[in-house]
Amino acid sequence: MRLILTVLILAYTIACLYLEAHVVLQVVSVVLCFGALALAMKIRTVKLSLAGITVIGLLLALIYDASLAGWALLFLFLVAQYQLGQLEQTNQQLTSKSDHLQTFVALLQKERHKNYAGHANDAAFQLAKNERPDIAAWLVTTDEQLKLANLTFKTDLHSAISDLPFQEDELRALLTAIMTNAKQAASQVENGWISLRLQLQSGLFLLEISNASNMPNQAVMDNLFARPKPTSGTAIIKHYITKAHGIIDYRFDQAQFKLLLKIPAIKK
Known part of the structure; x- marks a missing residue:
């Protein structure tokens, strides 16, 4: 999916360069392309459903000659994906921490019934x-x-x-x-x-x-x-x-x- 996202960004940039007559907007599109690619590399997991929605949005932006609106939509998608990835990573860390603490509590409950001599061999x-x-x-x-x-x-x-x-x-x-x-x-x-x-x-x-x-x-x-x-x-x-x-x-x-x-x- 990351490869598809990269191809999508490059394709949209090429379309903007072809359709936009103003040099300033062409330069802006190139700069935004590099920014979007950099952000895309930081995304942990790209969801297919959101990628599909983004493709539809970019096509509509090109049809109605609103390239900047398309870039705004693309960055909105990328930021949303990045934030979802961060939340998923945080959730995994919290789950792992909870599992570890539960294991430690179980260990303490097991050890409380033993004397220190028993600990020396445990x-x-x-x-x-x-x-x-x-x-x-x-x-x-x-x-x-x-x-x-x-x-x-x-x-x-x-x-x-x-x-x-x-x-x-x-x-x-x-x-x-x-x-x-x-x-x-x-x-x-x-x-x-x-x-x-x-x-x-x-x-x-x-x-x-x-x-x-x-x-x-x-x-x-x-x-x-x-x-x-x-x-x-x-x-x-x-x-x-x-x-x-x-x-x-x-x-x-x-x-x-x-x-x-x-x-x-x-x-x-």
């Missing part, structure tokens, strides 16, 4: 004990999901993940993107596994995620991080790490992909 408690509730719930949920997928999950946390310098929603989005990519790669390997390691060293948080992988070569990974698709997991990782002034390092070696994120230990 893997879920050890995994989540130093984290704030939402991250603790994310860790426990991730551990359960990976077990269901027959993937081994190893952790080596010398610092709490909650201490990473991101806002709550940003940290969960970053962790989810990282784990989704790792899980997808590890699931394609027999006896797949994922390792999560975090330590604080020389003013830097070193977050290392390793996983079994069948990725063919380093060039493929370079392409994924250098030119990621706008809504891909690598794009989300790159966005948040760049925002935190961090560095992304990665390598593929001996059926193992390792992602190392170097993040300045700046207070939130």
Whole structure:
């Protein structure tokens, strides 16, 4: 649908340049075309029904020689699509947060009936004990999901993940993107596994995620991080790490992909 939307914008621009006699209106159409294309790239999901309505509106604008009215209608459609995408993303984040908190509450209810000695041997408690509730719930949920997928999950946390310098929603989005990519790669390997390691060293948080992988070569990974698709997991990782002034390092070696994120230990 994004390709169709791009073709629609270009076709309408060409029609405006052909029909408009005034140079000023032609220049305005070209400028509006670039603006519309830039906005279209930020839209998460393009709805077919609204695209159809927009096509009808643009055709009417051309028939009645009202190109600016057509541009206004097009931008109205694009802004509406963008806002719907943002609302959908926010709703997904809230739903994910709610699920994580419910998992954490269930964990607390389970643990309240045990003594501390029992906790010392409880893997879920050890995994989540130093984290704030939402991250603790994310860790426990991730551990359960990976077990269901027959993937081994190893952790080596010398610092709490909650201490990473991101806002709550940003940290969960970053962790989810990282784990989704790792899980997808590890699931394609027999006896797949994922390792999560975090330590604080020389003013830097070193977050290392390793996983079994069948990725063919380093060039493929370079392409994924250098030119990621706008809504891909690598794009989300790159966005948040760049925002935190961090560095992304990665390598593929001996059926193992390792992602190392170097993040300045700046207070939130």
